[in-house]
Amino acid sequence: MFKLSSEGEAFVKKELTRYETKRSAIIPCLYKVQEENDGWVSPESVEYLAKLMDLPSAWVNEVLKFYTMFNQKPIGKLHVQVCCNISCAMNGGRELANHLNKEFNIKDGEISADGNVTISRAECLGSCGTAPMMQVNDNYYEDLTPATAVDTIKSLIVKGSV
Amino acid sequence: MPKLTINGTEVEVKEGATVIEAFKKMNEDIAHYCWHPGLSIAGVCRLCMIDVEGARGPQIACNTLAKEGMVVTNQSEQIKDIVKWGMDFHLINHPLDCPICDQAGECGLQEQYMKFGQYDPEMDQPKVKKRKVVDLGEKIVLDSERCILCSRCVRFTDEVSKTKELGIFNRGDRSEVGTFADKPLNNKYSLNTVDICPVGALTSKDFRFRQRVWYLKNDDTVCNGCSTGCNVKVYYNEDGLFRVTPEYNEDVNGYWMCDEGRDIYKFANKDQRLLKAKKYDGSSWQEQTAGKAMQELHHNLFDDVKTNCSKVGVVFTGQYTNEEYADAMQTFKSLGVASFFEWNDTAENVNDFDDLLIRGDKNPNTKGLQDEAANHSGLKKLADAIAAVNSGQIDTIFVMAPENIAVYPNYQSTYEALSKAKNFIWFGANKTDGFEKTNSQNTYLIPMKSYIEKSGTFSGAKAIQKFNYVTTIVAGALTLSEAMTLFQGKEIEFELRSKPMKTLKNNHFTSNRGKL
């Protein structure tokens, strides 16, 4: 059974009063849940959060399912999102994503065998001038080639495991 | 009061009304799925397009305020084209399962298609697949593939029932309506979502697959489930009644009714009814027709009642019409009987109300009974009647039993207690399983008509409402008025009803049968 840490619960309490309506706090609170639930929001955590916020679970679920930044499936430690929209596509974004798929031997949305990497294709991430690019967890990595992208991810894996 | 012109005809509407309401007022055809007069405006189906003179382009009628001097049409070529394509957009991902869809025959998409469509589909790509036959609790089944995402049901649970179980999840053409984690949709008004669903996405488990709607006729009546008296439509055919849906009445129930009220057609069906009068003479039960039984009662009992009027009691329940009360009380008063009792098993919750429709008093006409009795000697409690029977103060008792016995938990025990009287006459619509154990040596069980089979008025909590005969289910049953007439030794005057045959819809299959 998922439960937020006491710090997380305090955060939820604070967010509930931060905005004019309680409902506005759903997005920030879902971020918090995702952070504490290994990067994804499980159905049971939605139930839990709805109870904690005293809102209908359908409302929380609606928000969860609407936005792409909430993961509804477990993901790897590094969530690699490769932009495949128009400017990146023209500069090799899709080839980059395909290369990464091959390199880590996973399809989009899957977790690699060691549990480290999930690759997905994202829509425009607002970095068109430095295409192709990818976002790994919170950070942007721009002006990539397939080789530099793999190097970046591998070095991040090493860093993460140390 | 703005006046506007719609398709060339002038119409006056209320201040603040939308153009679509003006269309409805004129009975002018306008396509729409998401707009519902009892809900907020969503404006998402984009079918109620109109041309307004002087506007930039086509507008949706549901979100356009009617203004003085507006000239509106939905008959232009452009609008027809838009509606045709609007249909297309609705249909491209809609499954072709009309044959197994319960909504077929009263489906918004079918109606639109027959009016505006009748062309071959242009989409030859695979359709988006969604979940089918999702179980949403005891009452409702969801088919999200058929859903056209008009959001009516979601708005209903948000705005009317305020239970907020439903939501639309995901986005784009992956959107699916549903409850979180398929929790049951079990609020007291949940079946209204089935009514307002323009397609077969939400279907009622009770009605599902039992009949095709084109086999059913329908008629308006007043619900007798509680003292609110919602206006309802009952659907029936020669096999009996099949469902009840709400009918609009601004003063009483708006567009809605409760789920409990939808079940009350069941006791009126033949399998739940007392079909023949029954008589127990101390040794065996005999069956006879109701009229015969009443005539027999007249011969055997009428004079007896007159002479021993102080030892006669009459028990009423709040489930008969005002007219029947008046006739019955008048009859007994003329015989000198003054002991009238009220039997109401929900008496302690009479004033309960959930602020929408459901009331604690589960009798439709308690007020009518009390008002009528006030003209005579008033009503005593049922306990007094039982005590009087036990002590022998009363030896002849007439019981006007309820027809909706689900709200009478002490039905059986009351029967047994009252049957201790020497002469025991029970008027009731329900079948009498377990009634063999009578304590009286002279018991009559007289079959009564249910509210479906008679005309009359109910004095509900909100209004006094007249309702009409719908159909006959038990041929020999009587109304209380008829029973009283026969009891007095008179004859019933029959009026022949010529009721026009009404089918639910003039459906394509039957009307074009000869052309196949």
Add this chain to the structure above:
Amino acid sequence: MSKAPQPSGLSNWYLPGIFKGLWYTLTNMIKNIFNRKGMPTLNYPEEKYNYSPRFKGSHVLTVKKDGSLRCTACMLCATNCPAQCITIEASEHEDPEVEKFPIKYEIDVLRCVYCGFCEEACPVDAVRMGPEWQTPGLAGSNFNYDIQKLAYRANLKGGIQSSLDDKERHEAGI
């Protein structure tokens, strides 16, 4: 109303008519004895008439590849039946892809006029009119055909398969 004219003369006398009839019988009898192939009647039941393949005879309910009924209990055949001889009772199927199926499908063939409207109304090719026409029975109840008789009678050899299958339809995304 006017009276029919009274026959008069020779036609009033019946014997010439009788001889005329007997003469006709005699000539045909002799013709048939010498030319048996030209005889218009058959020695039923030893000989049987060969009807055209389009003959609309006894009804058949088709089955799916797994042998279950193709019928979805949509009731369009019953709706369309001019003799009102089809009775269907639908029920919920446990497989959500099938959803609805008939637990009772009866055709009262004594009322049936063999018009074939049911076949035409069926959206899923579930009911067909087969070539059989010899359907004797000893009691009235023998003519109320149920699912067992309509879909699985012995001479259908396990059932006629419908060309449409749910699975294929779903896979094709229809």
Add this chain to the structure above:
Amino acid sequence: METKVLSEHYDKPSFKTLSGYKELSGYEDLAKALKMDPKKIIEDVKAAGLRGRGGAGFPTGVKWGFLPDNGEPRYLLCNADEGEPGTFKDRLMMERAPHQLIEGMIISAFAIGSKKSYIYIRGEYNESIRILEKALKEAYDDGLLGKNILDSGFDHDMDIYVGAGAYICGEETAMISSLEGLKGQPKLKPPFPAIEGYLKKPTIVNNVESLAAVKYIIRDGVDGYRKYGTEKSAGTKLFSVSGNVVKPGNYEIPLGMSMKELIMDIAGGIKPGRKLKAVIPGGSSTPILTAEEALKVDMDYESMAELGTFLGSGAVIVIDDSNCMVDLLGVLMHFYHHESCGQCTPCREGTGWLNKLVHSILKGEAKMKDLELINGVSNHMMGRTICALSDAAAMPALSFLKKFRDEFEYYVKEGRSKIKGVSYAEVNH
């Protein structure tokens, strides 16, 4: 030539901090504005001809003028949900000059009399969120936000709201829905947000660049601001140039400059050996221009309108002759299908239909009549829905098909790309 007004100090790292910003005469215009009459500021913004920089190009001052004068609380929303493919100017502005935005917002809030404002920023911009949060804290600590700002008696609170990944939230009413905690679905108009917006209160939603530009209208005055640009398209604007150019990036130029100069000169031109084929002038939603059209058009609202396209958010996507247009349309249609909020039927079903149609061409399964169908579907998606996403999906489809029909026909007939000679079935997801 670039004309740096807003982006003058963007390359100085200290511009990010309050002290560095103040050194470069930051927050001086706020002090100046707080002494002015709010009505005068609105008049000035109107007179300066500032048009919304987010995409629609609606005059900012006029929008402010729609606010009802009924004393109700009103909200200012900064639209930093930059999602239009090809656009990355707002990110630059927030990362390089957060205080410029905050100052512009306080001035705008003062002008419209708002006591509370939100910056709605897309969730992917983590760097911008971090920088803005820091800047907000600095501003609060310095008394630039909160009660009685700079002793003017004007109170204002500002907060950041982080989105969670939905392109549609860049639409102003969808943004309001999202801020209210609903799904980010656009609301019905009328009523417009200026009358009934956030929590049914009057709300003004402006783009980052528009709000930042207000500061410069105060600084330079109406005439000073109008020094650049044309009569109807005044001032300078940041353009995000991306795609097949040598130096992609954000460039601030006065409106009215020719596109040729922007692409060939400022952005370094097309890569050697390649030829210009087409340009999407204002983000992926705007109709595409062919090379000839692109070389003669000026970068202002009117010239674009003449060619049937829009200046949009200022995302110039340059396409050279190595690209297959069918493939690119496939990318775009996938995007709009993915981002349609699912509310209105024509958009929900239409984007999916278009996506399937274009991808059936890419897979080589399409027939010639499908091209007409793309036209038909697109035409019936335009102007039929609550917001403009439906149009945004239909316009590229229509213009791609109209201007590069030969490539589409070739693909349908041969089952492979005219440019690359291969089928794209495998490349696409």
